[in-house]
Structures are given as C-alpha cells and as structure tokens.
Amino acid sequence: MTEPAGPVGAVTAAGGTVQPALEAHDVLKHFDGVHALRGAHLSVRPGEIHALLGENGAGKSTLIKVVTGVYAPDGGTIRRNGEEVQFAGVRAANRAGVVALYQELSIIPSITVAENVLLGEQMPARGGVVDWRRMRQRARVHLERLNQRIPLDRLAGELSPVQQTMVSFARALATDAKVLILDEPTASLTDTEIRELFVVLRSLRDEGVAILYVSHRLEEVFELCDRLTVMRNGATITTKDVADSTIDEVISTMVGREPGxxxxxxxxxxxxxxxxxxxxxxxxxxxxxxxxxxxxxxxxxxxxxxxxxxxxxxxxxxxxxxxxxxxxxxxxxxxxxxxxxxxxxxIALVPEERRSQGVVLAATIRDNIALANIPTVSSAGVVSGARISAIVERGMRDLQIKAHGPRQPVGELSGGNQQKVVLAKMLARRPxxxxxxxxxxxxxxxxxxxxxxxxxxxxxxxxxxxxxxxxxxxxxxxxxxxxxxxxxxxxxxxxxxxxxxxxxxxxxxxxxxxx
Structure with a gap:
C-alpha cells in the first residue's frame, strides 16, 4: 500500500476541485528526540465526515494537537481553506473555525446548559450586566440547530452523556466551527444515543461542516464516514474512500501486517x-x-x-x-x-474509568507505578529509588508502553498506553x-x-x-x-x-x- 504524496482536494462531479477545509502537509513533530510525527498528511473537505484511524501511539492525537494549535509543528505546513496558517494556540484555531471535542468533555457540571454553550464567548450584556434573556436565546439557537430541546437553565452535571455531548457540540457551533474534530465521541454512549448522534453529525455534514472523526470502533466508521486516513508510526499510510475499503484491510494497514x-x-x-x-x-x-x-x-x-x-x-x-x-x-x-x-x-482491580480512577494524569509513569507499590519499593519507611526504577523498567518493557520515558506525564500518553500504565501498577503487586x-x-x-x-x-x-x-x-x-x-x-x-x-x-x- 503506497503512502500518499500529500493532501489532495476533493474532486467534484464536474471534474473540478473543492478546496479542503483543513490540510496538514508533511508535518513533523518530535519530543526529546522521539519522532511522534514523520511527515504526516491530512486533508479534510467541507461537507464530509473523515475518519482518522490508527493504533494507539500512531500519531493521531499529536496530529490533532498540531492542527488545533496545542503543539507547534517542527516542520511541514497547515492550511485552512488553502491558506497557510500557524495557530498560536487553541483560541486562535477556534477563531479560524477549527474546534476539537475530546472524549473527556469539557463540560462544567455546576453551571447551566446556556452558560456551557456560550462558555468562553463574550456574554451579551447591558450596562456591564449579563443579559440572561439574550444569553438563553443565543444558546437556544445553537441547540435547535442540533434538534435539541435541552432545558437551558438545567445544570450541565444533571444531563445524560449524550446531552452533555450535544451541549459541547452547541458550544462548538457558537464559535462558528467549520472544522469539527471529534475524539472517540461515542465512548460513553448507548446504541440509541449513538444513533441520535449520527443523525446530528450527518446534519452538520449536510450544512458543509468538515468533520474529522477519531474512533477505534471500525463498524461506526464504515456506517458513518465518507473517507478515511490511516496512520502508523507517526506517518500517514493511506487516504481513501470508505466505500473502497474493508474492515480487514483497515486493520492490516493499521498494524502493518495481515490480521491474524x-x-x-x-x-x-x-x-x-x-x-x-x-x-x-x-x-x-x-x-x-x-x-x-x-x-x-x-x-x-x-x-x-x-x-x-x-x-x-x-x-x-x-x-x-x-x-x-x-x-x-x-x-x-x-x-x-x-x-x-x-x-x-x-485481589487487584483495573477500573473501567482509567483516567479518573486508574491513574494520576498529571503525574509521571514512574510516579504512578511507584505510588501503587509503596510497600514493594520501601523498607523501614525509606523509599528506594533503585527499586522504583526496577519495577518501572520491568513494567514498561513487559507491557511495551510507548512513551518518551518513565518521567513522561501519563496524561500525554495515548489511551492504550494509559491502560498499560494502570496494568503495570497492578501487575507489579503480583496479584x-x-x-x-x-x-x-x-x-x-x-x-x-x-x-x-x-x-x-x-x-x-x-x-x-x-x-x-x-x-x-x-x-x-x-x-x-x-x-x-x-x-x-x-x-x-x-x-x-x-x-x-x-x-x-x-x-x-x-x-x-x-x-
């Protein structure tokens, strides 16, 4: 399978091209000498749902953070509507219409739905006082665009997972998002809620929004998406129409071998x-x-x-x-x-909610593993750095944790590698x-x-x-x-x-x- 030479525009029925809404061309990014992106390419068209696929650690999250201004690329170019851009941060990307929604939604549970929808935006005010009626009107417009009738004065923490997802979508629409990046949006949804979400996504696609859809659920990709891009080891391997591929072919492309x-x-x-x-x-x-x-x-x-x-x-x-x-x-x-x-x-437990219950995201791999194994790495109340190094090295080796090193914060790892850290913590106890x-x-x-x-x-x-x-x-x-x-x-x-x-x-x- 050949690696694409670079981003390509959409071909119209008349043989012309549609300018891609967002492009990444030959993007490079490394951390402490480790190459996270090796000349990655991506091209997302207006009015399409485009799947970004790859194993954990393939570079998907890094590429998303580069195109949304979280990271500055070490090489390559980012284009928005054909013009080269250099986003100084997430807010700059949002102002350009590029918005990312992650699996862990940034909903503030203690404020209302209307306040969440307009969070980060300038609130309508009169004489320096928030105009709550106008604020609710503006929030209602964005929710109705998604065919949602969520009570505006309800606290966001009281909503169902799918309602919280819809509030996040409405917030993206409030920033006039033209490129919407979704990271595992169905992870916490039921089958019925997933169907509801797909109706909304297809509606946004029909309005011309470019949607980049990151998911490990390949059945969803083949039901929902128009095109797909597969990454492996920081590089883009292929981009093609979903209709021209199969799940087995995608799996073999992701892992670099035939699926056994x-x-x-x-x-x-x-x-x-x-x-x-x-x-x-x-x-x-x-x-x-x-x-x-x-x-x-x-x-x-x-x-x-x-x-x-x-x-x-x-x-x-x-x-x-x-x-x-x-x-x-x-x-x-x-x-x-x-x-x-x-x-x-x-008896040791690896919990379902690894990010909130299994690891301390801000702490390093080393500290996460050590904290769960204090009796093993200490004696007479004194912690042994050598013992910590030994169990951390063994855990990272045995579980093949992909990281820059043991002192990398767990929050920077892919989901699969976070899960491996949780496992390493528990397995060090030899349950x-x-x-x-x-x-x-x-x-x-x-x-x-x-x-x-x-x-x-x-x-x-x-x-x-x-x-x-x-x-x-x-x-x-x-x-x-x-x-x-x-x-x-x-x-x-x-x-x-x-x-x-x-x-x-x-x-x-x-x-x-x-x-």
Whole structure:
C-alpha cells in the first residue's frame, strides 16, 4: 500500500476541485528526540465526515494537537481553506473555525446548559450586566440547530452523556466551527444515543461542516464516514474512500501486517479454586455465588446496570458488601475489607474509568507505578529509588508502553498506553486475582490484541483473571468461562468455547432457558 504524496482536494462531479477545509502537509513533530510525527498528511473537505484511524501511539492525537494549535509543528505546513496558517494556540484555531471535542468533555457540571454553550464567548450584556434573556436565546439557537430541546437553565452535571455531548457540540457551533474534530465521541454512549448522534453529525455534514472523526470502533466508521486516513508510526499510510475499503484491510494497514487471530488459545485453567464467592450482596448485587480457578479467564457480561461492575468493585474493596463471603486461596476475607486489605490478600482491580480512577494524569509513569507499590519499593519507611526504577523498567518493557520515558506525564500518553500504565501498577503487586473492568475500552485493535495476549500470559502463569466486557464477541474470545448478570444476579453460565452471542444475549435479558 503506497503512502500518499500529500493532501489532495476533493474532486467534484464536474471534474473540478473543492478546496479542503483543513490540510496538514508533511508535518513533523518530535519530543526529546522521539519522532511522534514523520511527515504526516491530512486533508479534510467541507461537507464530509473523515475518519482518522490508527493504533494507539500512531500519531493521531499529536496530529490533532498540531492542527488545533496545542503543539507547534517542527516542520511541514497547515492550511485552512488553502491558506497557510500557524495557530498560536487553541483560541486562535477556534477563531479560524477549527474546534476539537475530546472524549473527556469539557463540560462544567455546576453551571447551566446556556452558560456551557456560550462558555468562553463574550456574554451579551447591558450596562456591564449579563443579559440572561439574550444569553438563553443565543444558546437556544445553537441547540435547535442540533434538534435539541435541552432545558437551558438545567445544570450541565444533571444531563445524560449524550446531552452533555450535544451541549459541547452547541458550544462548538457558537464559535462558528467549520472544522469539527471529534475524539472517540461515542465512548460513553448507548446504541440509541449513538444513533441520535449520527443523525446530528450527518446534519452538520449536510450544512458543509468538515468533520474529522477519531474512533477505534471500525463498524461506526464504515456506517458513518465518507473517507478515511490511516496512520502508523507517526506517518500517514493511506487516504481513501470508505466505500473502497474493508474492515480487514483497515486493520492490516493499521498494524502493518495481515490480521491474524485476535484471541490467543485457551487452555490454561486449572482445578485449583483461587476465588470463592458465596451469597454476595451489595446495593445492586444480589446473592451472587461462583468459583474462579487459578489460570482461568472468567468473563462477566450483562447489560448496563446489571451489577457487573459493582461486583468487581465489591471484590476489590472499593464498594462495601452487605452480605456474603469472599475467600482467596481458601482464606475468608473480613466482611468489610477495604481496598488495602483486598490488595494485601491478592485481589487487584483495573477500573473501567482509567483516567479518573486508574491513574494520576498529571503525574509521571514512574510516579504512578511507584505510588501503587509503596510497600514493594520501601523498607523501614525509606523509599528506594533503585527499586522504583526496577519495577518501572520491568513494567514498561513487559507491557511495551510507548512513551518518551518513565518521567513522561501519563496524561500525554495515548489511551492504550494509559491502560498499560494502570496494568503495570497492578501487575507489579503480583496479584492472585486480577479484576479488569472493560479492559479494552477506547483502545485500538492492535493494542486490544496485546491486552488479550497479556491476559492469557498472566493466566498461564497461574493468575486468575476476571474481566467485565460489554462486547459479547470479546467475552467469547478472551474467556474460558462466562457468567452473565441480570438485575444483580447471575442469570447464566456457559463455557466460552460453546458460547454464541444469541445465548449470551438471552441471559443478558434474564431468560434462564436460553439454551
């Protein structure tokens, strides 16, 4: 597959060209000698939804930050409507109509919807006093453009995820966005909310807005987008019409090889019970009992609100149980054991919300790993820098964390590498039972394969891995055995080798006679 020579304009039916709304040509960017971008190209046309794809660490986020003024390029050019530009910062990019909305929305929950929509803009005022009526009118115009009827005086923190997303879109429209960059916009949305979002995006496309869509969900890309660009190792590999490609072709382009089996072979489970749960109760969890074995990967599924994530939090001590017992390697744990006691007993949790619960974004990789392993890296109250270096070096090597070095802030890493830092923290404790809540959420297919291989490697070494996933194919592929929860209870259990999506979905809806 040939690498594009540079950005190209859109070809009209008459054979002419449409000036690209935003172009990046031969862009270079390096950090401390590490090349994040190696002559990257991008061309987004007015009135198209253009997917930007690639594995975590491929350079997508860096390229977005260059074209929006967060980073200054070390080489190459950025053009807006054909004119070369050098954005001095995000506000300069916004004034030029280039607006980026990230997965972690910048909604301020304690102020109203109307205030959020016009946040950063000059508020309408009379005599130095905010004209609240005019402010609400202006906010309503932008929300109605998105066919939204969200109450303007409602606090933003009370909105659903999709409503918060729409408020962010309305804010972008308030800045007269002509190029809208969306980073994983569906990560926290339900299927129904995703369909609602797609209606809005198609409407904006029809109005001539250029939309750059970053997502790891390739099915969404092929449903929604017009063209796609694939990046690998900081370079643009190809740009083509979505209609002229396939998911398998995109995957092989992203990873630089033909897609093989995504999931490693099973067969590491033993007969030794490492975790025994009897009659466990919590706020949503009701009378849950099961056994998990050393070397086993136990998948847990269920619909949102089924109690699957609460079960993991209770087992990790992050949420209190109200009844039942938990035993690790034959030892019954205290009824109200908290996180430190559970960690000491050998149970570690990799949470679903890695950015808010799994890592300290402003801290370095080294500090994140060290903070979770103080007993390991200290003695007699004195922390050993050599011990820290040893476990950090081992974690970065074993998990192949892509970073400038151990002192790089975790917030600067890609989503997949942030997830690997969370894993490195927990694995340094050498747990008997590793709990993983949505372990591949928001990461690319190549990194997913790495995580699956790591899970199976840990199981082969005798670790019990219990993983929650909302993706049924993932549950089937990575697990030895699967439990499905419905309304707080285990509604079904099946050997993963014999499972299919129909059986699992039946259990998800509480049909005990699924088979």
């Amino acid at each position: 089996s995504l999931f490693p072979d099973r067969g590491t489970a033993t007969s030794t019970v490492s975790l025994a749960v009897e009659g466990l109760h919590g706020r949503r969890v009701k009378d849950v009992s099961f056994r998990a074995h050393a070397g086993e990967v136990l998948g847990i599924g269920g619909l949102a609100g089924s109690g699957r994530s609460e079960l993991l939090r209770i087992l990790a001590g992050a949420q209190k149980q109200t009844g039942g017992t938990v035993a690790v390697n034959g030892t019954v744990l205290p009824h109200r054991a908290a996180v430190p006691e559970m960690l000491a007993a050998g 008997s039972v590793l709990l993983m809540d949505e372990p591949t959420r928001g990461i690319d297919v190549g990194t997913k394969a790495e995580i699956y291989r790591l899970i199976r490697r840990l199981a082969a070494e005798g670790t019990t891995v219990i993983a929650v996933s909302s993706e049924l194919p993932e549950l089937i592929g990575m697990s030895d055995r699967i439990l499905i929860m419905h309304e707080g209870r285990v509604s079904g259990e099946v050997d993963a080798a014999e499972a299919d999506e129909e059986i699992l979905l039946s259990y998800c809806y509480g049909k005990a006679d699924a088979r």
